[in-house]
Amino acid sequence: MLQAAVFDVLRATRCFHKFWEPFSVPITCGNCVFHPGISGTMREVKVKCASDFCTLGADGESSIHSVSTGEDKRCSSSSIKSTPELEKKYVHHVYDAIAPHFSSTRFAKWPKVATFLNSLPSGSLVLDAGCGNGKYLGLNLDCFFVGCDISPSLIKICADRGHEVLVADAVNLPYRSDFGDAAISIAVLHHLSTESRRKKAIEELVRVVKKGSLVLITVWAVEQEDKSLVTKWTPLTQKYVEEWIGPGSPRVRSPSARTLESIPETEDNGSEEQGKEPKQSVPDKLWESISLTSQSEDDSVISQDVKIITNQQEYFVPWHLPYHRAEVSGASACALANGLAKKDDKKGAVVYNRYYHVFCDGELERLASDIDNAVVVDRFFDKSNWCIVLQRTS
Numbered sequence: 001m002l003q004a005a006v007f008d009v010l011r012a013t014r015c016f017h018k019f020w021e022p023f024s025v026p027i028t029c030g031n032c033v034f035h036p037g038i039s040g041t042m043r044e045v046k047v048k049c050a051s052d053f054c055t056l057g058a059d060g061e062s063s064i065h066s067v068s069t070g071e072d073k074r075c076s077s078s079s080i081k082s083t084p085e086l087e088k089k090y091v092h093h094v095y096d097a098i099a100p101h102f103s104s105t106r107f108a109k110w111p112k113v114a115t116f117l118n119s120l121p122s123g124s125l126v127l128d129a130g131c132g133n134g135k136y137l138g139l140n141l142d143c144f145f146v147g148c149d150i151s152p153s154l155i156k157i158c159a160d161r162g163h164e165v166l167v168a169d170a171v172n173l174p175y176r177s178d179f180g181d182a183a184i185s186i187a188v189l190h191h192l193s194t195e196s197r198r199k200k201a202i203e204e205l206v207r208v209v210k211k212g213s214l215v216l217i218t219v220w221a222v223e224q225e226d227k228s229l230v231t232k233w234t235p236l237t238q239k240y241v242e243e244w245i246g247p248g249s250p251r252v253r254s255p256s257a258r259t260l261e262s263i264p265e266t267e268d269n270g271s272e273e274q275g276k277e278p279k280q281s282v283p284d285k286l287w288e289s290i291s292l293t294s295q296s297e298d299d300s301v302i303s304q305d306v307k308i309i310t311n312q313q314e315y316f317v318p319w320h321l322p323y324h325r326a327e328v329s330g331a332s333a334c335a336l337a338n339g340l341a342k343k344d345d346k347k348g349a350v351v352y353n354r355y356y357h358v359f360c361d362g363e364l365e366r367l368a369s370d371i372d373n374a375v376v377v378d379r380f381f382d383k384s385n386w387c388i389v390l391q392r393t394s
Contacts, residue, residue, distance in 0.1 A: 090355035097331040099153035103133035124181035130188030134158035170201040180209040206374045215390040233315040316353035
């Protein structure tokens with residue numbers, strides 16, 4: 001049955017090959033996602049399922065194995081494209097585990113993003129890199145949309161809704177250069193744990209669009225409008241930060257000696273969901289430390305501690321997955337066993353921590369300004385996010 005469906009897809013693809021080839025548009029079939037035009041030199045079609053990779057050859061035969069594309073050979077640095085364990089554990093695995101629950105909370109469209117998409121010319125081909133549950137795919141009915149995300153579970157949700165999607169890494173987009181008329185990256189870059197990876201993701205967005213095309217990027221900001229939310233986040237320790245960034249990082253982190261295993265459960269599902277105030281958060285304790293220090297030390301010590309808190313940019317942001325949710329099964333049991341999640345019986349939820357690097361004012365523009373073939377044509381602050389619009393110049 002599946003093989004017959006695959007052959008039907010192939011026949012349909014060949015009929016429209018001349019039209020689709022320059023756009024690299026994927027085709028969905030069942031629980032798999034086919035992408036016939038990722039690279040002009042690729043002879044096989046990558047199929048990404050929830051738990052494996054399949055390859056569809058020109059003769060229609062499929063097999064299970066790993067494949068490499070022409071894009072893999074064009075990487076500027078293998079270290080940049082190698083996913084850090086921090087991201088695997090506290091971004092990739094988390095979103096795979098919480099995907100249905102997360103998707104159920106993501107339906108409202110940000111007005112600024114909607115305005116950008118609705119302003120595009122009719123017939124534009126738009127890439128949503130980090131599309132999540134696909135809430136922006138198809139927003140402008142006069143445009144064609146392609147989406148990708150690192151989470152197979154979220155991509156399955158998109159595919160089930162009929163969107164053209166595939167699984168891909170933001171720092172290594174499997175699309176040919178100059179294929180799109182616009183691109184968006186909404187709340188994605190703050191999940192990348194090094195500056196070089198964040199910059200690479202921007203370069204990739206610029207690479208895949210045509211000259212003169214626009215790219216909209218949004219990221220969480222240090223300057224949160226609701227200050228109480230930040231008190232519910234867990235700052236990463238200096239020691240742990242150094243483990244994945246290495247010495248010489250310009251950012252100042254919390255001097256807490258707490259280990260990763262001792263991080264407490266926190267109280268809400270991020271900046272878009274509200275919850276009760278925790279009894280005492282890590283930042284609260286730091287402020288308490290400042291108060292005590294001020295009674296015995298001079299003002300210079302207080303000033304230094306305040307600077308540390310102000311400059312904190314690496315956080316774990318909690319997600320509470322209720323016990324009654326269907327996805328609380330094998331994945332959650334495994335996460336609990338491995339210490340990647342904790343049970344909160346009082347709230348009746350499994351608590352996951354998601355990694356975030358929140359951006360300070362000007363940081364996103366600075367990263368983009370280092371890209372030779374793009375310029376920032378707009379910047380704004382919206383809903384506690386820093387946002388820029390880039391235009392490719394060559």
